[in-house]
Amino acid sequence: MGEDLLRRHQAVLPDWLALYYAEPIEIVEGHGRRVTDSAGRTYLDFFAGILTNAIGYGIPEISAAIRAQLDTGVVHTSTLYLIRKQVELAEQIAEQSGIPGAKVFFTNSGTEANETALMLTTQYRRSNQVLALRNSYHGRAFATVGVTGNRGWSASSLSPIRVSSVHGGYRYRDAFRGLSDSAYIDACVEDLRDVLVTGTSGDVAAFIAEPIQGVGGFNVPPDGLFAAFKEVLDDYGILFISDEVQTGWGRTGEHFWGIGAHGVTPDVMTFAKGLGNGLAIGGVVARPEVMDAITANSISTFGGNPLATAGAKATLDYLLDHDLQGNAAKLGERLLTGLREVGERYEVVGDVRGKGLMIGIELVGPDGAPSPAAATAVLEGTRERGLLVGKGGLHNNVIRLAPPMTLTGAEASEALEILEAAINSAASG
Numbered sequence: 319m320g321e322d323l324l325r326r327h328q329a330v331l332p333d334w335l336a337l338y339y340a341e342p343i344e345i346v347e348g349h350g351r352r353v354t355d356s357a358g359r360t361y362l363d364f365f366a367g368i369l370t371n372a373i374g375y376g377i378p379e380i381s382a383a384i385r386a387q388l389d390t391g392v393v394h395t396s397t398l399y400l401i402r403k404q405v406e407l408a409e410q411i412a413e414q415s416g417i418p419g420a421k422v423f424f425t426n427s428g429t430e431a432n433e434t435a436l437m438l439t440t441q442y443r444r445s446n447q448v449l450a451l452r453n454s455y456h457g458r459a460f461a462t463v464g465v466t467g468n469r470g471w472s473a474s475s476l477s478p479i480r481v482s483s484v485h486g487g488y489r490y491r492d493a494f495r496g497l498s499d500s501a502y503i504d505a506c507v508e509d510l511r512d513v514l515v516t517g518t519s520g521d522v523a524a525f526i527a528e529p530i531q532g533v534g535g536f537n538v539p540p541d542g543l544f545a546a547f548k549e550v551l552d553d554y555g556i557l558f559i560s561d562e563v564q565t566g567w568g569r570t571g572e573h574f575w576g577i578g579a580h581g582v583t584p585d586v587m588t589f590a591k592g593l594g595n596g597l598a599i600g601g602v603v604a605r606p607e608v609m610d611a612i613t614a615n616s617i618s619t620f621g622g623n624p625l626a627t628a629g630a631k632a633t634l635d636y637l638l639d640h641d642l643q644g645n646a647a648k649l650g651e652r653l654l655t656g657l658r659e660v661g662e663r664y665e666v667v668g669d670v671r672g673k674g675l676m677i678g679i680e681l682v683g684p685d686g687a688p689s690p691a692a693a694t695a696v697l698e699g700t701r702e703r704g705l706l707v708g709k710g711g712l713h714n715n716v717i718r719l720a721p722p723m724t725l726t727g728a729e730a731s732e733a734l735e736i737l738e739a740a741i742n743s744a745a746s747g
């Protein structure tokens with residue numbers, strides 16, 4: 319049955335749509351933080367659909383909100399009419415953004431959100447030049463592949479955006495590794511200044527960054543790096559886009575938005591993933607003059623539709639009412655501490671890093687070189703033991719943990735035990 323579905327998948331879906339696991343699984347049901355596959359096996363889910371299920375599965379409040387919307391029969395998707403939940407959600411996100419007078423535009427994905435942010439900022443500044451971090455991931459359409467600085471994920475070189483890449487992303491292995499936080503920040507700022515004068519004509523539209531790189535391997539820059547960047551960017555009038563697709567909604571524990579760790583308010587933020595708790599919704603929140611930089615009509619037919627905004631509003635209310643940001647901080651700290659202890663015991667663990675419920679484990683060989691084989695062994699080993707995790711990083715050697723933010727202490731302990739067992743067998747295999 320599973321094999322037949324795999325064969326059909328491979329016949330009709332693109333080759334580049336990679337599947338996890340030597341024996342890919344079909345997930346058919348979920349409750350809380352656990353999912354069940356079509357063979358009846360249950361897993362604790364520590365990747366949550368790449369951070370989409372921010373709250374978890376089968377949460378009654380969310381299901382009820384979506385069902386109530388369905389029951390009205392009003393699932394009119396076009397945004398040509400007033401949609402109450404869309405306006406309410408936009409008001410809430412605008413306020414939470416901290417951006418004065420912010421306006422919000424809803425999309426269906428993170429890619430579309432970043433495409434919109436790039437269109438708005440390039441239009442506002444009348445420039446097609448953009449700065450991005452090395453090893454970034456911002457999406458899979460034409461402008462966003464251009465600002466994606468990771469060869470494995472930049473699917474096309476034909477982007478119309480002119481991009482210059484700067485340091486500050488993958489600190490563990492970049493040229494400035496090994497420096498103290500403040501020396502690292504100074505080196506990155508120096509590099510930014512240098513790129514501006516040697517690689518651009520100065521009239522750059524925007525700088526785009528993930529506060530913690532997601533696909534790139536959960537790389538955490540030192541707090542304050544982006545504040546130091548912003549000072550330079552402000553001298554040139556360059557707009558700051560914070561891509562909060564993975565770091566938004568309190569997942570990093572300390573702050574509601576990942577950029578909060580840097581004490582700056584960006585001009586534009588983009589979001590997606592967790593907001594819909596599984597439903598497709600993304601968007602852009604921006605300073606009003608940037609949002610309204612385009613004058614032609616523009617529409618996303620499905621963006622901010624009644625069903626998605628009803629689900630998203632319920633998700634946002636739930637995570638605020640239950641202080642899931644606080645839970646992410648508390649359990650994230652526990653996981654990070656536990657994993658660092660595990661890391662001390664195994665040479666194959668090169669680095670454990672993260673913030674809140676966004677934790678990366680970088681696996682290495684005896685010489686410290688990236689070990690994608692060890693990461694694959696941990697991915698398979700955790701699945702065999704009933705835990706789903708993610709994989710990523712420039713060298714595909716980073717295990718990524720991002721469970722639903724409703725995680726319990728008992729589940730965190732269970733995951734720690736499974737991870738240690740899988741790391742142990744990867745180390746000895």
Ligand code: PMP
Nearest residue numbers: 427428429455456457532563564
């Ligand atoms: N930005 C970041 C930081 C992401 O992690 C992703 C998705 N992995 C995207 C943008 C693109 O989002 P989507 O897949 O919803 O288009």
